[in-house]
Amino acid sequence: MRIHFIAIGGSAMHNLALALHNKGYQVTGSDDAIFEPSKTRLEKKGLLPETMGWYPEKITNDIDAVILGMHAKADNPELVKATALGLKIYSYPEFLYEQSKDKTRVVIGGSHGKTTITSMILHVMAYHNIAVDYMVGAQLEGFDTMVHLTSENDFIVLEGDEYLSSPIDRRPKFHLYQPNIALISGIAWDHINVFPTYENYVEQFEIFIKKITNGGILVYNEDDTEVKRIAEASTNPIRRIPYETPHYTVQDGITLLETPEGAMPIEVFGAHNLNNLAGAKWICQNMGVDEADFYQAIASFKGASKRLEKIAESKNKVAYKDFAHSPSKVVATTKAVKEQYPDRRIIACLELHTYSSLNAEFLKEYQGTLEYADTAVVFYSPDAVKIKQLEEVTAEQIAEAFQKQDLIVYTNPEAFKEYLTHLKYDTEKSALLLMSSGNYGGLNFDDVKELIQ
Structure with a gap:
């Protein structure tokens, strides 16, 4: 079978493309931007598009199926061409x-x-x-x-x-x-x-x-x-x-x-x-x-990637990163670290990154979610709010929503990195928890590892 992926570079999409290639299918694809690790993984299998962009001429009658990714728009030129030719178009789950x-x-x-x-x-x-x-x-x-x-x-x-x-x-x-x-x-x-x-x-x-x-x-x-x-x-x-x-x-x-x-x-x-x-x-x-x-x-299961993943540890210090961003995940993850390390200061840093978490109306759902943290930090990017075309969210709104005394709020990535750098790791037992589906505006987690070593 010949399969063409529209938006092949997505996390799920490129993995499906690799799976079908490994199964023996003829796989092609397009995207307007492909980032790591998708780029290298596709390139190794010869599946990386030669140029970025959408090319309707790639869509021909000999394609058995088109798989459409969420990253593509409904008016995507390749999708329009596939529809005109009457090709079978599947969503990823279909x-x-x-x-x-x-x-x-x-x-x-x-x-x-x-x-x-x-x-x-x-x-x-x-x-x-x-x-x-x-x-x-x-x-x-x-x-x-x-x-x-x-x-x-x-x-x-x-x-x-x-x-x-x-x-x-x-x-x-x-x-x-x-x-x-x-x-x-x-x-x-x-x-x-x-x-x-x-x-x-x-x-x-x-x-x-x-x-x-x-x-x-x-x-x-x-x-x-x-x-x-x-x-x-x-x-x-x-x-x-x-x-x-x-x-x-x-x-x-x-x-x-x-x-x-x-x-x-x-x-x-x-x-x-x-x-x-x-x-x-x-x-x-x-x-x-x-x-x-x-x-x-x-007994030997160590956890999934970015799900309470230990990224560094020394005698009195440990650091975890976790995908947690929704309210239920934040409270469960913070509570878990506090329970595991009851004699340590728990420093919980949460990035508000998703559409829901940056929505002013939804913020109230976070009330009490950082109660198990000894030090609670919330980071969000005003630029991300603008990109998602949401109403502006203020530090005061966040403090009101979380209802956490002494909550620290950062909106500048460099200021947040500076905060992490100057934490007094050496003077007390601590557990650092970094919760986000993003990267705090460009945080290099290897730098965090060096702080803990």
Whole structure:
């Protein structure tokens, strides 16, 4: 098959392009800008476009399918040409479904924890040499790509994102997968530019449950009251399996998980990650891995990239970076670090970077989210607010929203870097937590590593 990608450089898109190339497909693509690591990874496989831009002449009748990325616009010249020629145009999730119609589809959904749970499942499968297809939202240690597709594997594990499928398909991605086995980890209002009300957002998860195939399985987090409500209210003929945060203790900075065989040390920490682990266990059991084998494998799981990822450590100092940006993720991550290091000063730095987090109306959702931090810092770029065409957000509004005494607010990247440089790391035990889906206006995380060493 010949497949053409419109906006091939995206994180998800370029991984799908690599997966199809590895499967033996003829892959071409276009984009108006491609950044690292996508650029080098595409170049190594001979898939990097020779020039940046959109070229309708690339779109010809011998193309079997066009895959349209979210980065492209609805009036994209290549898309217009593909439509005129009557070519089959897929969104990213549509094409993944086409590739997995004859497999058992395992879809991990939820406002938070999706990537971690998917990563845990894949780690367990790899540990026990069980080959599965997959799509996950972060690069995993020991995995070449974030997407893997074959003709022979029985299972495919898909991270089920609730965001839109493509510029011309406004359905949430996870509505298109039609899972045989599904999981919902939690519901916390997000993507307010697409789902303007909380009720509208929750409805997407209700639809997701309805998309589970008859006789399928829903694994759900009963610690989340909204998830529990919609799971138990659903009427389609499926099996429901609730899970909750398991018992655990923290001793000398090591988290011990209670198992039927006794307390077991694990690499990940925090109540939210232990909750994720419980969900992953039920999924793995329904994929044929028994409980004892799950525990054996999960003991060595170190976490997904940028999910409480330890970037530096010395005798009295440690630094983590985390993708956390939504309110529920911020409070869970900060609490986890405080629980893991109760005798250290917790310095939590949050960048408001997404459309939702920079929205003046949404800011109130952050109230109390930094309560577990001893020192709380919020960074945001006024330029990012302008780029997203949002109303101006002031430092006073942020302070009012977070309701955190002595909250420090930075809007200048250089001033924030200067703050990090002059923290008194050497005079006390500390844990630095950098939470963002961005990079604080250009922060080099290697510089942070040097501060901690």
